[in-house]
Amino acid sequence: MKSYCIHQIGQLPQKVNKSIPTVKDDELLLKLSASSLNHRDIWITKGLYPGIKIDATMGADGCGQDENGQDYIINPGLEWGNNEAYQASNFRVLGVPDDGTFAEYIAINKKYVLQKPSHLSTLQAAALPLAGVTAFRALFKRANLQKGEKVLISGIGGGVALFAMQFAIAHGCEVLVTSGSSIKLEKAISLGAKAGYLYHDVEWTKNLLADFGGVDVIIDSAAGSGFQQLVKICNPGARIAFYGGSQGKIDGLNPQTLFWKQISLLGTTMGSDLDFKEMVSFVQQHQIIPIIHSVYALDELHQGFHYMETAQQFGKIVFEH
Amino acid sequence: MKSYCIHQIGQLPQKVNKSIPTVKDDELLLKLSASSLNHRDIWITKGLYPGIKIDATMGADGCGQDENGQDYIINPGLEWGNNEAYQASNFRVLGVPDDGTFAEYIAINKKYVLQKPSHLSTLQAAALPLAGVTAFRALFKRANLQKGEKVLISGIGGGVALFAMQFAIAHGCEVLVTSGSSIKLEKAISLGAKAGYLYHDVEWTKNLLADFGGVDVIIDSAAGSGFQQLVKICNPGARIAFYGGSQGKIDGLNPQTLFWKQISLLGTTMGSDLDFKEMVSFVQQHQIIPIIHSVYALDELHQGFHYMETAQQFGKIVFEH
Numbered sequence: 001m002k003s004y005c006i007h008q009i010g011q012l013p014q015k016v017n018k019s020i021p022t023v024k025d026d027e028l029l030l031k032l033s034a035s036s037l038n039h040r041d042i043w044i045t046k047g048l049y050p051g052i053k054i055d056a057t058m059g060a061d062g063c064g065q066d067e068n069g070q071d072y073i074i075n076p077g078l079e080w081g082n083n084e085a086y087q088a089s090n091f092r093v094l095g096v097p098d099d100g101t102f103a104e105y106i107a108i109n110k111k112y113v114l115q116k117p118s119h120l121s122t123l124q125a126a127a128l129p130l131a132g133v134t135a136f137r138a139l140f141k142r143a144n145l146q147k148g149e150k151v152l153i154s155g156i157g158g159g160v161a162l163f164a165m166q167f168a169i170a171h172g173c174e175v176l177v178t179s180g181s182s183i184k185l186e187k188a189i190s191l192g193a194k195a196g197y198l199y200h201d202v203e204w205t206k207n208l209l210a211d212f213g214g215v216d217v218i219i220d221s222a223a224g225s226g227f228q229q230l231v232k233i234c235n236p237g238a239r240i241a242f243y244g245g246s247q248g249k250i251d252g253l254n255p256q257t258l259f260w261k262q263i264s265l266l267g268t269t270m271g272s273d274l275d276f277k278e279m280v281s282f283v284q285q286h287q288i289i290p291i292i293h294s295v296y297a298l299d300e301l302h303q304g305f306h307y308m309e310t311a312q313q314f315g316k317i318v319f320e321h
Numbered sequence: 322m323k324s325y326c327i328h329q330i331g332q333l334p335q336k337v338n339k340s341i342p343t344v345k346d347d348e349l350l351l352k353l354s355a356s357s358l359n360h361r362d363i364w365i366t367k368g369l370y371p372g373i374k375i376d377a378t379m380g381a382d383g384c385g386q387d388e389n390g391q392d393y394i395i396n397p398g399l400e401w402g403n404n405e406a407y408q409a410s411n412f413r414v415l416g417v418p419d420d421g422t423f424a425e426y427i428a429i430n431k432k433y434v435l436q437k438p439s440h441l442s443t444l445q446a447a448a449l450p451l452a453g454v455t456a457f458r459a460l461f462k463r464a465n466l467q468k469g470e471k472v473l474i475s476g477i478g479g480g481v482a483l484f485a486m487q488f489a490i491a492h493g494c495e496v497l498v499t500s501g502s503s504i505k506l507e508k509a510i511s512l513g514a515k516a517g518y519l520y521h522d523v524e525w526t527k528n529l530l531a532d533f534g535g536v537d538v539i540i541d542s543a544a545g546s547g548f549q550q551l552v553k554i555c556n557p558g559a560r561i562a563f564y565g566g567s568q569g570k571i572d573g574l575n576p577q578t579l580f581w582k583q584i585s586l587l588g589t590t591m592g593s594d595l596d597f598k599e600m601v602s603f604v605q606q607h608q609i610i611p612i613i614h615s616v617y618a619l620d621e622l623h624q625g626f627h628y629m630e631t632a633q634q635f636g637k638i639v640f641e642h
Contacts, residue, residue: 223576237407245576255544255566258588267579
């Protein structure tokens with residue numbers, strides 16, 4: 001079968017012919033109908049991710065069909081373990097070191113599949129898993145988001161940020177967004193965000209405070225020196241959940257502001273098996289449709305990688321197999 | 322009556338003769354038998370605290386007797402409000418702007434008094450309120466401390482740090498401490514801490530990791546550049562609760578470590594009425610005795626202030642009225 005593997009650090013995934021995997025007792029063989037791209041895939045090709053195994057098939061997100069014609073989505077969080085608070089030391093994300101979804105077939109333990117939500121196409125379903133579970137855990141398990149609260153999603157346009165926006169709106173919250181692009185802000189507003197702020201504008205926190213008074217929950221993946229700006233717009237009791245650090249180390253936090261306002265800074269990544277199940281139920285209940293930026297054929301995989309590096313996407317980059 | 326008031330910023334409290342306060346319907350008049358000193362009192366004299374009211378009586382902590390001979394301790398957190406997550410905007414700590422405990426009498430709303438725990442002397446009871454509720458909220462409401470977890474208390478010797486140590490030991494946890502003084506480390510170990518580390522030793526985090534593998538909860542009041550050292554010794558799922566920032570801004574936090582380990586950084590200050598009640602119950606249940614460094618007469622108040630500025634104390638500085 002066709003598969004795209006990490007062959008050498010610094011190279012994009014290479015197309016390799018592999019055998020269709022043999023299935024163990026507790027596994028299902030799925031013919032993959034769609035997969036989607038995550039930033040993690042970029043970092044793996046650059047050698048910036050732990051646990052890289054050369055020649056493993058890449059890809060964390062996928063939707064596939066069993067021999068009976070049932071469509072499934074795959075939970076990409078392997079071996080989370082029994083503690084809801086954090087993943088076990090042998091936790092892995094699907095797709096390097098374990099063979100992933102950028103292939104024609106996958107053998108996957110039955111405990112990691114759920115029936116595809118019926119309101120989603122296979123392409124939409126393939127956009128959901130990794131980003132969906134990360135957003136869900138950040139909002140509901142870490143930040144304990146309550147109906148009616150004000151939420152800021154920084155850097156709108158990426159998969160996790162968009163799911164966080166959609167989930168928070170569905171939960172009855174007022175959602176504000178930031179971006180470096182006014183086009184992305186407009187798109188977010190067209191999808192239900194109340195307002196958008198350009199984070200390069202030195203007045204953005206002042207403007208947000210004037211417009212909305214402050215926020216209760218922030219979902220961030222930038223960190224860096226801009227993180228202290230986020231603290232400025234926090235209401236008392238606010239929670240900032242962050243799942244990335246693209247802008248580097250967090251600096252200049254004023255402890256007095258943080259403790260007097262009882263603010264919580266909450267690191268979060270991926271989600272447990274339970275988080276994944278609850279996320280999929282939430283998506284079904286609220287009939288949420290993942291936002292897809294573009295669809296490529298699996299053989300156009302490199303185009304997807306190149307496009308993600310431009311950071312222009314608003315939504316997930318999906319591959320049709 | 323005799324009272325010690327903030328008369329001018331930069332001066333220690335001045336002894337002033339005031340009338341015995343008139344009592345409203347919902348208040349009790351207490352003859353104060355003891356009070357205790359907090360860092361907050363030092364900051365007020367230096368003008369480094371918000372809401373300073375000139376000529377108000379200082380002092381947050383106190384124990385006093387009503388006309389029937391019943392001894393009470395006073396909850397120094399006024400108008401916390403209805404939200405357990407954070408204090409209302411009109412929240413104040415007793416003793417500037419409201420008249421406090423460095424006096425012969427106080428008129429205090431009945432909702433802020435609890436009967437003195439019978440196992441405590443009036444001097445011990447006066448040592449408990451502010452530091453006790455701060456430590457209790459940090460450990461149990463913010464860090465959600467579980468029996469059997471490993472806890473690090475940084476900067477052992479101050480009131481909050483010592484109560485945090487005592488409460489965590491009473492809760493069945495293994496407690497480690499840091500200090501700049503080996504004498505303080507030895508004292509903490511004699512009170513039940515498992516080990517102590519000198520924080521000026523560049524190897525201290527490495528040594529702690531070798532000895533104990535890491536910690537689940539950290540209680541800190543220093544912040545500053547040393548805060549990133551605390552993150553290094555965090556187990557997955559760890560919570561760092563901090564109630565002070567004597568070393569200034571928090572710098573150099575690695576977001577990847579924080580999110581991959583699902584670490585929580587939790588600002589906390591004081592506590593709600595419920596926190597105070599639960600803290601006093603906990604102290605009664607576990608028969609905890611506050612650690613007193615020294616007792617002065619109320620007329621020796623300035624000696625107490627001077628001693629606290631040397632930072633040599635191990636335990637509370639208490640005034641006998």
